[in-house]
Amino acid sequence: MTQRSGATQHPIPPAVQEAYGPADLSSLSLFGGGFINFGHWQGIDLDRPLTEHDRISSQQAMYRHVLDTLAPTGGLRALEVGCGLGVGAAVAIKAHGFAHVTGMDIHPQQLERAARANADLLDRRPAQLCLAHGAAEEMPFADGEFDLLYSVEAAQHFRDLGAFARETARVLRPGGRAVVASFFVPGADAAGAGQLAGMLDTFASGLDVAHTIPSVVGSLERAGLAGVRVTSIGASVWPGWDRWLARTWEPGTWPRNFLRAFDEGILDYFTVTAERPLG
Template sequence: MTRCPGAEQHPIPPAVQEAYGPADLSSMSLFGGGFINFGYWQGIELDQPLTEHDRISSQQAMYRHVLGTLAPTGGLRALEVGCGLGVGAAVALDEYGFAGVTGMDIHPQQLERAGQVNAALLARRPEQLRFVAGAAEDMPFGDGEFDCLYSVEAAQHFRDLGAFARETARVLRPGGRAVVASFFVPGADPAGIGRLAELLDTFATGLDVAHTIPSLVSGLEQAGLAEVRATSIGASVWPGWDRWLAGIWEPGSWPRNFLRAFREGILDYFTVTAERPAA
């Protein structure tokens, strides 16, 4: 079924509304540069004091890691699901040769900020960059509208992975490719899922959802996508993230428990790739 701009807006969960609205995670020192991800720290020296430049570089590197899995990208139309302030979409447009990049986000304040942060780029290349309101489970686009779809550290907020998978398959053209990067529960053990809420406030408050990687993989496959592969990149994420946190949070405080959860085997970071079979 073809969707179109103007599809009904899904309700925003209260914790998500607060974190990306009044709290504005992008303004916090935990992040920097307008990015909001834990970072891909491969190649950054962790036994030296980390700088804000290192932190921003780690977040840019996460986007480059994700976008690199879609190569070659020249001349293609891309959709970013959960674009936030749009700084990753700008990286995609500037560095990867896309014909156009659409950043979609459910939060109106994030979209307003994206327009402000990228005002110069939007004015210079209005036909190549746009920001659109929409939910991952009900995207306001036509069938087969995009050649590529990517999502960086947003899927932990989605409430229905199955609906997201179906929409991903729908908006991709035949032969189109998708990549999702975020943190997931590696297996389906209910004890591990419950443990996350004990260790991490973001799961306890409902900001993050303890999705399992098997549920995402099966959802993409059931939606008709092929070549679905999940690859752990936790070793390039969690130690660097914790090293950065060490300058802000004391050992034993809940943000430091992301690394603990990884070491306990109940949380990991993955890139998940898939493609829509060619007609």
């Protein structure tokens, strides 16, 4: 059995270090509520002025959407890869009945914030939540330790999808299931990556990586995971995200280009599911 221990030695990409370091993205009204995702806006009326409550609800809804794809979840052990402040892990425990959730993040400062934000869950006996320092490409867990694995809007930061896929397959038990939700290039055209760097500062700076859906699927399958399924949820993400951005960003500014990239077919938001075979 492979067992990795201790803090990860995997380097934090400089742009990720800066974005999730002292600045704390979750403190910005752009996100709010401790979450850091673009939101799942289905069911929220976008034709009226949006509120902070709408924004937080959209981010909670993203977690619920992702976790619903893993059902049944009751009584199972899960790993969240890229847990941030751990508020999504708290949603998983309180609303989806997990027996235990481990939140893993590569950024120590995020884990410090997560410990403060989730003191109630961490202090319970037995604890329902624990936090771990680790990278998606180098997870500090034993083989087959988890029933389920999920990751919400973190995979766009991963530098090595193949290593992430192999680690996912390793830490899941036989029959275990995984879901990854993030934004990717829909097709295999490498030109899309260059277009995104020209449109969106997060891709130009290296914070986000323009992974293609074929590379995501291929990495999971080569790692031995089966039943890989890809579902676009962009229609429930990008219009609402752009509507929220319109409160502070003018048309033509780079953050508004997320919707433009979606409309032009060079970026979309997906859930990708897979499972570790029983055999």
